[in-house]
Amino acid sequence: MDTIEPASEARPDKEPRTDRGRRTLRKLLDAAAAEFGEKGFHEASISGITRRAGTALGSFYTYFDSKDEIFRALVSDMSGMVRTHSAREVLPEMTPIEIEAAALKGFLKFARDHKEIYRIIDEAEFVDPASYRAHYETTAKRIVERLEKGAASGDFRPGLNEAHAWAIMGMNVFLGMRYAILAEDREIEEVVAVASDLLRNGIAKGE
Incomplete structure (x- = not known):
């Protein structure tokens, strides 16, 4: 996807404050689009999203609390x-x-x-x-x-x-x-x- 500023609905304390953080969030959203688009919401998983994004599982919880939230x-x-x-x-x-x-x-x-x-x-x-x-x-x-x-x-x-x-x-x-x-x-x-x-x-x- 395009490198567009992510429009996340994360809580204020989870909003990225650095360019690196914004890039990570963008990766997670792009990976979520691929995961949900391919598998649907119920079959998609947080581990599948982080695997596609190439990020650690902990990075996911830096920005989101759940699959529903992302x-x-x-x-x-x-x-x-x-x-x-x-x-x-x-x-x-x-x-x-x-x-x-x-x-x-x-x-x-x-x-x-x-x-x-x-x-x-x-x-x-x-x-x-x-x-x-x-x-x-x-x-x-x-x-x-x-x-x-x-x-x-x-x-x-x-x-x-x-x-x-x-x-x-x-x-x-x-x-x-x-x-x-x-x-x-x-x-x-x-x-x-x-x-x-x-x-x-x-x-x-x-x-």
């Missing part, structure tokens, strides 16, 4: 990485519709590189419902903010709200499932173009 931190971390990768595709001069396309492109690229995200987020619904809900609610909130900004600039029609944001998010999630997880048989740009056309023109036959 799983919760991982969901938050992956949610943050989705946000970061989507934002990287956005340029200042883009129109609101282009921004939606860029965000989807960033998400699809991330999902292709980190297919484990779907299993991890899906399991969070049962392992840690609060993290599962927070992942989707914060994503929808960012979309609402973009829709409102687009409406204010006159690029989007007025009245777009949370329901529209969840609809867009749902489209993006299932496009990711189809074209990043189940198969990669279409170029990302093609998939993004279809989604953009749907947002721009809808599916109703024109007058």
Whole structure:
């Protein structure tokens, strides 16, 4: 995974205070993603995570108290990485519709590189419902903010709200499932173009 600042939910006394500590935490989160993504929450183990990370078992307990705690931190971390990768595709001069396309492109690229995200987020619904809900609610909130900004600039029609944001998010999630997880048989740009056309023109036959 990318060397992104880990968004852990460790207690304040367990937050890393040095670059070395942050690198170790990053290794543990990346290893947890691989372990949970491959085995699922219940079959995954702390020893499996530390073995993948190449760290001592004691290093794990420096940052986390349990498997549940690192799983919760991982969901938050992956949610943050989705946000970061989507934002990287956005340029200042883009129109609101282009921004939606860029965000989807960033998400699809991330999902292709980190297919484990779907299993991890899906399991969070049962392992840690609060993290599962927070992942989707914060994503929808960012979309609402973009829709409102687009409406204010006159690029989007007025009245777009949370329901529209969840609809867009749902489209993006299932496009990711189809074209990043189940198969990669279409170029990302093609998939993004279809989604953009749907947002721009809808599916109703024109007058």
